Amino acid sequence: MKFVLDILLLLPLLILFSLESFVKLFIPKKRKSVSGEIVLITGAGHGIGRQTAYEFAKLKSKLVLWDINKHGIEETAAECRRLGAQAHPFVVDCSNREDIYSSAKKVKAEIGDVSILVNNAGVVYTSDLFATQDPQIEKTFEVNVLAHFWTTKAFLPAMMKNNHGHIVTVASAGGHTVVPFLLAYCSSKFAAVGFHRALTDELAALERTGVKTTCLCPNFINTGFIKNPSTSLGPTLEPEQVVNKLMNGILTEEKMIFVPSSIRFLMILERILPERFLALVKRKLNVKFDAVIGYKKKE
Template structure:
């Protein structure tokens, strides 16, 4: 309650070295712009070279310092190589935003094995590899910030995307474990923020959304990124967007699953994912 009454005190990120994965599109691009406006040095990674160059251009146009490198975070060797080049550009990373994510939006038996593996490689395993690469220098200096783009479906599952939901649950589990490890080690200078948005209208979930806005509505990328920046700059450990998702999360922890299934049926959440339109290269063809 005090947090809502008192004016928010924002920290400065000027001069911090901020690495954002999946920065070539969607929220990654907008996050890059927000950190650049606040004078952080940007390291941007993505496997979409054209999108990445566009983000770097936009950052430079507002006077930001940026190094952009193509990196497929599903491959640990790529992460290691890109990490060397990134350190050469600006030195140690002090803000890590694990943002890259993939979804195929298919039922369990329709997914290919490659799709299931790719979802886990990008949405979870990459977070492990990124943390193992960049956490040591943060620990040495007891300074840094780790931001995890998880999802509300990492807190409670919804139908139509079993691989995605379970990968986001794993990302939530990893992030929470990291938080408690840092507390245990008394590393009070390393902050963490876990972000759990509902559906955001980027290209990732094209076509998806509840038919009615009675319970909640899809977010614009801008409003979600505003909520993320607010949480990061005020060192909040957890943010669910929109706020009504805190209530949904709370209900889902004690509500019988049968009741939640009825809510999904009633609100049209059961059909929401079936309206999905593949809109990313990895969603339509294998990209190795």
């Protein structure tokens, strides 16, 4: 009973903070400078990671680029240098904890303390539970969420010491709502979103308010990982479009970014709609892509 009374006493603050949030919608947010910051991006050899590297290069950050693909990471580094930034490529397997830790030591010794960490590397297997092989499930979690723990443990201490830094989690709309035949992927992205939210609260509890966090949750992106995706939410997103939203979110220190923004509204609906009506809404969304189905119905 006391808890309920305490909450009721907070209602005036709820009204005040809601009005404040509404007013802020019409005030342009100040963008911070990242010039000279050491930015480490995982999965920087292609797609979102590559485009993010290019945008940081234009802002004169110092780039540390990780990817398992040597050719891809060297191409990204070359373009970043052409854009006028320092770029240091490292071939790193983000499914391997020891490779992450040893590469992190090299980065700190040879380049310095990372102040912006973009955990972008990810894998996806489009198949039902039965067609998804055990090693594929393990790798999905190793890359999509466990790697975030290892990289953050490696680079966060310096950020906390200086009370300055930024941890960016590239998750997915699939970290908030589920899609059939992406069971391992959605599960790992739910974990990545949870990682972001828990880390955000933990930094606040430790009074490290200078270390910021941002989580990106986009819909299908045209990177080639998922074949022939479509949904009534709109056309498949282009990497440049998503990175534009991501960079704006990082520079204005936004905590959660949905692309398109309508996904945020759908998340609210999912929490309040009756289950049967929600099933109809999901049918209307008409999410489709090529997938391998291992389950065979009995004739």
